[in-house]
Amino acid sequence: MQSLLRISPERMRRNHFLRRLGKLGALAMSLGLATSGIAPARGQEASPPPQSADAQEPNFFTGLLSPSRTNLLGDMGGLRTALGKYGLTLTLLDLNEAFGNASGGIKQSANYNGYTVMGLALDTQKGFGWDGGTANISAFQIRGRNLSSTNLLNLQTYSGIAADPTTRLWEVWYQQSFLNGKMDVKVGQQSLDNEFIVSQGSSLFINTMMGWPMVPSADLYAGGPAYPLSSLGVRLRANPVGPLTLLAGVFQDNPPGGPFDDDSQLRGSSAWGGNFLHVGSTGALLIAEAQYAVNQPSAGDIDDGQHAAGLPGTYKIGAWFDTAPFPSPRFDATGLSLADPTSSGLAQMEDTNFSLYAVADQMIWRPSADGAQALGLFTRIMAAPDDRNAIGFSVNGGATLKAPFEGRDNDTFGAGFGVARVSSYASALAQDAVYFTGAPTPIPSVETFVELTYQCQITPWWQLQPDFQYVFRPGGGIPNPDNPTLRIGDESIFGLRSSITF
Amino acid sequence: MHKLHIIAMAAVAALLDLAFFLAAPGAAQAETGFLETLHRQTTLTSTVPDNGDQNPYAVVVAPVSAGKIHKDDVLVDNFNDKNNLQGLGTSIVLVDPATKAMRLFAIIPRHLAQCPGGVGLTTAMTMLKSGWVIVGSLPSEDGTTATKGQGCLIVLDSQGKVANVLTSPNVNGPWGNMAVVDNDGRATLFLSNTGFGVGAPKDNAPVLNKATVLRIELEIAQGKPPTISSETVIGDGFGEQADKGVFVIGPTGLALGKNGTLYVSDALGNRIAAVPDAATRKDSAGTGRDVTKDGLLKRPLAMTIAPNGHLLVTNGLNGQIVEVDPDSGQQIYARWVDPNRAQTPPGSGDLFGIAITPAGDGFYFVEDEVNTLVLAR
Numbered sequence: 001m002q003s004l005l006r007i008s009p010e011r012m013r014r015n016h017f018l019r020r021l022g023k024l025g026a027l028a029m030s031l032g033l034a035t036s037g038i039a040p041a042r043g044q045e046a047s048p049p050p051q052s053a054d055a056q057e058p059n060f061f062t063g064l065l066s067p068s069r070t071n072l073l074g075d076m077g078g079l080r081t082a083l084g085k086y087g088l089t090l091t092l093l094d095l096n097e098a099f100g101n102a103s104g105g106i107k108q109s110a111n112y113n114g115y116t117v118m119g120l121a122l123d124t125q126k127g128f129g130w131d132g133g134t135a136n137i138s139a140f141q142i143r144g145r146n147l148s149s150t151n152l153l154n155l156q157t158y159s160g161i162a163a164d165p166t167t168r169l170w171e172v173w174y175q176q177s178f179l180n181g182k183m184d185v186k187v188g189q190q191s192l193d194n195e196f197i198v199s200q201g202s203s204l205f206i207n208t209m210m211g212w213p214m215v216p217s218a219d220l221y222a223g224g225p226a227y228p229l230s231s232l233g234v235r236l237r238a239n240p241v242g243p244l245t246l247l248a249g250v251f252q253d254n255p256p257g258g259p260f261d262d263d264s265q266l267r268g269s270s271a272w273g274g275n276f277l278h279v280g281s282t283g284a285l286l287i288a289e290a291q292y293a294v295n296q297p298s299a300g301d302i303d304d305g306q307h308a309a310g311l312p313g314t315y316k317i318g319a320w321f322d323t324a325p326f327p328s329p330r331f332d333a334t335g336l337s338l339a340d341p342t343s344s345g346l347a348q349m350e351d352t353n354f355s356l357y358a359v360a361d362q363m364i365w366r367p368s369a370d371g372a373q374a375l376g377l378f379t380r381i382m383a384a385p386d387d388r389n390a391i392g393f394s395v396n397g398g399a400t401l402k403a404p405f406e407g408r409d410n411d412t413f414g415a416g417f418g419v420a421r422v423s424s425y426a427s428a429l430a431q432d433a434v435y436f437t438g439a440p441t442p443i444p445s446v447e448t449f450v451e452l453t454y455q456c457q458i459t460p461w462w463q464l465q466p467d468f469q470y471v472f473r474p475g476g477g478i479p480n481p482d483n484p485t486l487r488i489g490d491e492s493i494f495g496l497r498s499s500i501t502f
Numbered sequence: 503m504h505k506l507h508i509i510a511m512a513a514v515a516a517l518l519d520l521a522f523f524l525a526a527p528g529a530a531q532a533e534t535g536f537l538e539t540l541h542r543q544t545t546l547t548s549t550v551p552d553n554g555d556q557n558p559y560a561v562v563v564a565p566v567s568a569g570k571i572h573k574d575d576v577l578v579d580n581f582n583d584k585n586n587l588q589g590l591g592t593s594i595v596l597v598d599p600a601t602k603a604m605r606l607f608a609i610i611p612r613h614l615a616q617c618p619g620g621v622g623l624t625t626a627m628t629m630l631k632s633g634w635v636i637v638g639s640l641p642s643e644d645g646t647t648a649t650k651g652q653g654c655l656i657v658l659d660s661q662g663k664v665a666n667v668l669t670s671p672n673v674n675g676p677w678g679n680m681a682v683v684d685n686d687g688r689a690t691l692f693l694s695n696t697g698f699g700v701g702a703p704k705d706n707a708p709v710l711n712k713a714t715v716l717r718i719e720l721e722i723a724q725g726k727p728p729t730i731s732s733e734t735v736i737g738d739g740f741g742e743q744a745d746k747g748v749f750v751i752g753p754t755g756l757a758l759g760k761n762g763t764l765y766v767s768d769a770l771g772n773r774i775a776a777v778p779d780a781a782t783r784k785d786s787a788g789t790g791r792d793v794t795k796d797g798l799l800k801r802p803l804a805m806t807i808a809p810n811g812h813l814l815v816t817n818g819l820n821g822q823i824v825e826v827d828p829d830s831g832q833q834i835y836a837r838w839v840d841p842n843r844a845q846t847p848p849g850s851g852d853l854f855g856i857a858i859t860p861a862g863d864g865f866y867f868v869e870d871e872v873n874t875l876v877l878a879r
Contacts, residue, residue: 069586
């Protein structure tokens, strides 16, 4: 059980969220000077026309709810414009959530959690005339209590932004594009969930595993280089032909460093994102992904209008490989069960680790090719070897309906699910424990959740998202700590997320 | 080794045959349109000046060098201000395509006493051979048509200074790209107006058939800014509509054919209309004659004429540019120039202004969503 229980709620992963009439004019009009065929400005050629004396300049409140205003603070009192002169773009996003469970778990109550991320990006072409370069630095502050830690004890934790509270430097990288944008290379501290194993459909949902999925979250050291962590690496992206995109990268595999059972997000300098020297590094993480877009145009494609546009979709296959040794979930170095009282308690180490995965997003219905309303399906499926992983298989999927109601083009409704199968080795360890202790405790197997969510755009800079999740067999069916003969009860979870772009 | 050598030779020969087979039909077929002759797209530069204005609209190639402007520079104006509010943009930038360097041409005061409602620069912009730059204003106070002003035409000298403001009851929300006949001492502007009676944006805002196409004759005295000598409404009854997302929808593209016919992109009618004898007629042709309708057109916006005489029109509802033979009305095909998948359909709402390069080997266009000027050739 030791390995399984280390799939802690702190291993949270989520895609990065990561968009007057002047007096003179009026007088002229009233005098009838501005009539057809007569130039009202005649005779004024020599001197520039005056500014309106009672003109008011736009202020913070001007157009606050305008459909085109994409951030609350606008120009930030001139800061964004000043930065823009040097090719710099400042982003600031704040997410706040209140979630509670009405049933199940080890208790019923509600928690608050939140996250604020700030990023600064440099366009080198605008900054100093260097073509194709982008630099980025970001940092965040995580706060609040994690309902999955305090109440739920589930594997597929309820929110992708909930994590150990801290303030941390996140990504620091430089990207250079080549061949007219057909290829680019990114070097630096990177969070892989921004680019790898990404599903457009799943990114709507709040559950953690709809972002960085269950298998890498549970199976890699510290969950791998994904939110809220990052690690040093190089990533190559190429677009050899229109619909095909290839991604490949190599990264330090263990952002905080340390052994598998001591890889907390807050370990050492990782607490603030400063483990640049990779103290405690365990190996290299190689990851590659091929993406194929269907019915999605590329720049330069010719449309003869003779063929109806098919519904767009994106299909991806990929794999990751970690050179580090990984502990067996069941056996010690001598082949004894870790539950055996005579075991050393030191897990047998397997040489490497790997996983294969596939991602699919496909639109299946839209009433009009020109409208916003569309129904899409998505799924992500992945597996890793049972002998060295706590989770051997995970899948999630669902449906999203954009523009569900008339006049709500920027709202999206989603219904999704996730399944995480505890590896046979981890389940066997629990059976071994029953054998050796004689205590009739439940054996973990599969955890499933369903999620219903509705993302509602109040303004382009503010979204509210009510959310419901139901978890079957929390933890895969782990014993309730208050009554170890019983599993933790199935959980109904209600919550609300607010997302504001400043 | 000898066997391998023969196999390798055979493979190379087969590949060459394949290449010839693939290339031959293209080489043998005559070009049917202009868009197929383009090979690549290059993002030239950001169009955001130091004042933070966004949402590039008009694209104009300078016909002459004058003041700050070098011949073949690309002038781009911005419709939105630094807070991305529509109808509050006041800036025009210059881009040197050779160096990709962007520099400021003008920042116009947001409120000019003679320009009703203020300044929000639209796609209606041109530069005359006499060095004057004329740009339209369809202003707002809050980024929506709820506070829309009548607007005006602003005349700038070649240093980017306001030299004159042209208003008229016929000028109300000058919106679309201008067609121009530019002669020494005189010029004729063709201008679409989409401001008549337009109210606040709301769901299902009414379509008003009040938009016009106006011909303006300018007098350009030596050393003096242009002034209006006469105006004639040559088209009227076009649809116009307030819109939450794109401010206003109405006739946007104007292009003058060699036969004197003015082509008008009727965005709400989803068609291209023809107004015959545009430079000489004394009355309105109403909404003109249908040249083409629907098909590849998806809310047609700015429009220009390719070297082969075909119309190139940007779509508002996807990232395509459509090529139309104005004589036959045939839609030749469309080219994806902005397939940005962040929008649905791809590139929706991203395109606006377009201008042919001086060499006639391509065109410039703007990508609103990323505030850039792009060259396709």
